[in-house]
Amino acid sequence: MRRIPEQKIRELEQTAYQIRTLAIESISACEVGHPGGSLSQADILAALYFDELRIRPSDPNWEDRDRFILSKAHTCHSLYSALALKGFFPKEELFRGGHIKSVLQGHADMKMTPGLDASGGSLGQGLSIAAGMAWAARKMRKDLHVYCLVGDGECEEGQIWEAAMSAAHNKLDNLTCIVDYNKVQAKAWVYDEINLDPLADKWISFGWQTVEIDGHDMEEILQAFYTARWMNRTGRPTVIIAHTVKGRGVPWMEFNPAWHTHAPNEEDKKRALADLETSYGRCGEGRE
Amino acid sequence: MEMREVYGRTLVELARQDERIVVIDADLNTSTRTDIFLSEIPGRFIQLGIAEQNAFGWAAGLSAMGFIPFPSTFACFASTRALDQVRVAIAYQYRNVKIPGSYPGISADKGGGTHESIEDLAIMRAIPNMRVLAPADATELRQVMHAIVEYNGPVYFRVTKYELPDLFDESYEFDWKPVLLRDGADVTLVGTGYMTHKCVEAAEILAREGVDASVVHVPCLKPLDGELLTDLARKTKAMVTAEDHNIHGGLGSSVAELLSGTCPTYVERVGIKDHFCKSGDEDELCEAYGLRAEDVATAAKKVMGKKPTY
Numbered sequence: 001m002r003r004i005p006e007q008k009i010r011e012l013e014q015t016a017y018q019i020r021t022l023a024i025e026s027i028s029a030c031e032v033g034h035p036g037g038s039l040s041q042a043d044i045l046a047a048l049y050f051d052e053l054r055i056r057p058s059d060p061n062w063e064d065r066d067r068f069i070l071s072k073a074h075t076c077h078s079l080y081s082a083l084a085l086k087g088f089f090p091k092e093e094l095f096r097g098g099h100i101k102s103v104l105q106g107h108a109d110m111k112m113t114p115g116l117d118a119s120g121g122s123l124g125q126g127l128s129i130a131a132g133m134a135w136a137a138r139k140m141r142k143d144l145h146v147y148c149l150v151g152d153g154e155c156e157e158g159q160i161w162e163a164a165m166s167a168a169h170n171k172l173d174n175l176t177c178i179v180d181y182n183k184v185q186a187k188a189w190v191y192d193e194i195n196l197d198p199l200a201d202k203w204i205s206f207g208w209q210t211v212e213i214d215g216h217d218m219e220e221i222l223q224a225f226y227t228a229r230w231m232n233r234t235g236r237p238t239v240i241i242a243h244t245v246k247g248r249g250v251p252w253m254e255f256n257p258a259w260h261t262h263a264p265n266e267e268d269k270k271r272a273l274a275d276l277e278t279s280y281g282r283c284g285e286g287r288e
Numbered sequence: 289m290e291m292r293e294v295y296g297r298t299l300v301e302l303a304r305q306d307e308r309i310v311v312i313d314a315d316l317n318t319s320t321r322t323d324i325f326l327s328e329i330p331g332r333f334i335q336l337g338i339a340e341q342n343a344f345g346w347a348a349g350l351s352a353m354g355f356i357p358f359p360s361t362f363a364c365f366a367s368t369r370a371l372d373q374v375r376v377a378i379a380y381q382y383r384n385v386k387i388p389g390s391y392p393g394i395s396a397d398k399g400g401g402t403h404e405s406i407e408d409l410a411i412m413r414a415i416p417n418m419r420v421l422a423p424a425d426a427t428e429l430r431q432v433m434h435a436i437v438e439y440n441g442p443v444y445f446r447v448t449k450y451e452l453p454d455l456f457d458e459s460y461e462f463d464w465k466p467v468l469l470r471d472g473a474d475v476t477l478v479g480t481g482y483m484t485h486k487c488v489e490a491a492e493i494l495a496r497e498g499v500d501a502s503v504v505h506v507p508c509l510k511p512l513d514g515e516l517l518t519d520l521a522r523k524t525k526a527m528v529t530a531e532d533h534n535i536h537g538g539l540g541s542s543v544a545e546l547l548s549g550t551c552p553t554y555v556e557r558v559g560i561k562d563h564f565c566k567s568g569d570e571d572e573l574c575e576a577y578g579l580r581a582e583d584v585a586t587a588a589k590k591v592m593g594k595k596p597t598y
Contacts, residue, residue: 063354067352109380110381111380111381111382117352118348118349118352118377118381119376119380119381120376121376122372122375122376124341125341125345125372125373125376125377126345127345128341128342128343128344128345128346128348128349128373128377129345129346129348129349129352129377130349131342131345131346131349132345132346132347132348132349132350132351132352132353132357133349133350133352133353134349135334135346135349135350136349136350136352136353136354136355137353139355140353140354158341159339159341159342159345159373162339162341162342163342163345165337165339166336166337166339166342166346170334
């Protein structure tokens with residue numbers, strides 16, 4: 001276990017709140033996006049970008065940086081928010097996305113947006129790319145870590161399990177996969193479409209160090225990353241199964257497939273921001 | 289030497305001088321001949337098992353870190369089983385991955401219709417950022433492999449299983465452009481990969497009948513340099529294309545598309561006529577599907593009959 005100052009946890013929670021509000025504003029302004037998954041992964045992104053990842057916003061291509069792949073690339077708007085807050089590009093860009101001259105695409109695109117290590121949009125592919133990066137980093141004796149965030153519905157793709165087998169076989173202990181287990185996919189509950197449970201048992205049987213956490217508990221998130229990277233003595237890749245709430249922070253979006261992909265209109269946006277304020281007890285700090 | 293063996297040996301040659309080169313196998317190394325690489329440079333050989341989609345994703349990740357991966361499998365699997373990964377993980381992200389299509393066209397012969405890859409050129413050609421090649425002999429394949437390592441970007445190149453006759457000697461310098469093999473005034477025979485040899489033979493058949501044919505080899509279908517083909521279309525006013533590939537979307541389509549914009553010309557397309565293939569040996573298949581030199585010669589006479597009289 002790692003001793004984490006209370007102050008740090010509160011700061012990261014505040015950052016996650018900012019990521020959420022910016023994501024809602026961004027999706028609304030761009031008139032495209034996926035609010036549910038953008039909100040469920042916000043705490044994980046706050047922990048990654050503001051504590052865990054060794055990256056340099058002023059030098060996005062620094063070759064010894066940690067790598068992060070958002071394999072569930074449709075939930076890119078909260079990632080864009082994290083990148084903007086981190087300083088990879090001006091926050092104003094968040095409200096211009098979806099237009100032909102914007103650097104922000106409807107699905108994460110590394111050729112367009114500073115700070116991205118891979119593009120996505122076809123589910124199931126990110127973990128294979130991450131595994132290739134991890135093998136390469138080890139071969140080059142680089143002390144960097146590769147992170148890949150996948151969705152729960154995405155785990156229905158066969159390629160995820162091909163990647164899982166290959167990463168364990170190659171003992172890629174410099175690779176961490178996070179499952180945003182928010183229980184809802186595009187059209188229904190995951191357990192109604194194709195049940196994933198017991199999900200932890202699957203990853204364990206595929207040879208991964210498996211950690212299950214509450215994906216909205218900042219201390220648990222930080223401890224899990226510590227276990228995955230700094231305390232991993234297993235010689236195996238780590239999966240963090242983060243139990244989350246789709247749409248977390250906006251009660252009428254929570255666990256509601258209608259908000260998997262749907263841009264809030266002006267009125268929805270105001271309601272959502274007000275609800276986020278109620279949920280997180282802070283006001284107006286999402287945008288300066 | 290079989291083309292696939294040239295592939296395996298050239299990989300070793302390249303990797304000895306370039307530490308960025310890695311080979312990914314999907315359980316086919318004794319067929320694709322990456323077993324040669326495995327025995328020489330095992331530390332840069334990655335066995336990923338029968339999981340092509342994952343293998344092509346790994347290739348993207350390896351290239352992101354500076355390696356130059358050759359994910360090696362059959363053309364049918366590279367172009368269809370792993371197509372989404374080729375498109376999204378490699379081409380869309382402009383990854384520096386070199387994709388050999390082993391056993392392309394009819395060269396999977398007795399393997400049958402699932403293995404005879406007659407769509408790969410069309411599929412790969414339709415993907416933005418992708419360069420598409422089909423070298424025709426050992427000298428050219430070796431040079432192509434050197435050139436694509438020099439080039440930074442995604443590449444698909446066919447590696448025929450068969451041994452092919454020498455077309456070029458050591459003085460040949462591959463430069464991506466179509467190559468004039470024979471200069472004639474009556475008709476132009478355009479081949480790629482394996483079928484270029486059939487065009488050379490067909491020109492000899494035609495010569496015996498008093499027809500003076502030009503022969504062009506197209507090593508690179510995309511990008512396709514138009515100068516030589518346009519000049520020959522103007523001069524001969526009749527073109528034949530020949531490929532061991534569906535007549536839809538491959539060399540014939542490429543040439544027709546090109547000439548429609550530069551010098552509209554009758555084009556007769558020799559190739560697989562939009563059907564799946566069957567098991568058979570090389571000669572049986574060529575006879576059954578009209579891929580013999582005689583078939584190219586027949587197509588030449590047919591297209592010459594359409595020539596404008598002005």
